[in-house]
Amino acid sequence: MKNIWVPLSGQIAQQRKVETIANNIANANTAGFKKDRLVFKEHLTALTKGSDDIDLPNKEWSPDDFYRTQGAENAYVKVDGNYTDFEQGALKPTNNPLDMALFGKGFFEVLTPNGVRFTRKGNFTVSKEGELVTDRGFKLLSPPQAEDSQGRDDTASIQDDDDISSRLIKLPPGSRISVSKEGEIFSKQGSLGRISVVEFNDMHALRKQGNALFINNHPANIKRDSVSTTVNQGFMEGSNVNAIHEMSELIKAHRHFENIQKAINTYDSISGKAANDISRF
Numbered sequence: 001m002k003n004i005w006v007p008l009s010g011q012i013a014q015q016r017k018v019e020t021i022a023n024n025i026a027n028a029n030t031a032g033f034k035k036d037r038l039v040f041k042e043h044l045t046a047l048t049k050g051s052d053d054i055d056l057p058n059k060e061w062s063p064d065d066f067y068r069t070q071g072a073e074n075a076y077v078k079v080d081g082n083y084t085d086f087e088q089g090a091l092k093p094t095n096n097p098l099d100m101a102l103f104g105k106g107f108f109e110v111l112t113p114n115g116v117r118f119t120r121k122g123n124f125t126v127s128k129e130g131e132l133v134t135d136r137g138f139k140l141l142s143p144p145q146a147e148d149s150q151g152r153d154d155t156a157s158i159q160d161d162d163d164i165s166s167r168l169i170k171l172p173p174g175s176r177i178s179v180s181k182e183g184e185i186f187s188k189q190g191s192l193g194r195i196s197v198v199e200f201n202d203m204h205a206l207r208k209q210g211n212a213l214f215i216n217n218h219p220a221n222i223k224r225d226s227v228s229t230t231v232n233q234g235f236m237e238g239s240n241v242n243a244i245h246e247m248s249e250l251i252k253a254h255r256h257f258e259n260i261q262k263a264i265n266t267y268d269s270i271s272g273k274a275a276n277d278i279s280r281f
Helices: 002-026 045-049 063-067 243-280
Strands: 036-043 076-084 091-093 100-103 107-112 115-119 184-187 190-194 197-200 207-210 213-215 230-233 235-237
Touching: 002 036, 002 076, 002 243, 091 100, 100 107, 107 213
Parallel strands: 100 235
Antiparallel strands: 036 076, 091 235, 100 230, 107 115, 107 197, 115 213, 184 190, 207 213
């Protein structure tokens, strides 16, 4: 019955795929959401045993030689990992001056209770202290001073960053703002600062933390200079989830799961018949 683990591994992998797709569909209307994808691979017994166990006869081949499986009957399915698809989402106009969408590969830099994080979700509001904050109350940051930006650990906690308060963006009471493509904030009083938009040398080094937040564990991965991402005021970036495509993938995953279940039931039936027939002799 050890062969039953082969279809079972495939069923477990399909279950993981269903869960990932379901999460994508649930966030199809979440601003700035980036969909996830799973990566599968086949685990071959022959690769584990090594080349010494692979017996290919050096002779004139007969039909029987083609029945050699080389361990393929034990080719398990394995979830090799998952990754985030950072494809650009569609920009939707809202006419709200505090809504801002990024076009490009950049991220807003925000301050959370656990330190600096990064997000694409730009539906900002003004707190009672006059600070620009996200819908979760996380404070939007301006770029660090040039002399302080080198070697800064952006994953540090608030207590480790004495100058973090100087990077908060505050608006005068009742002021109407306009934001340039470069993130400069203007009002009747003049320039109020600039929104910190950063890019990354390796976007796949980012890790999701929920609430549309990402964490970067490698400060050298952050790119602050020559950022090509633009800030679009009065727009929101939608998720990059295509609901129709995801539903199609979900249906296929369910069908694969059901087909594998039929294979497992067949193995179980064969095993039961074998046990019953042997007991009769």
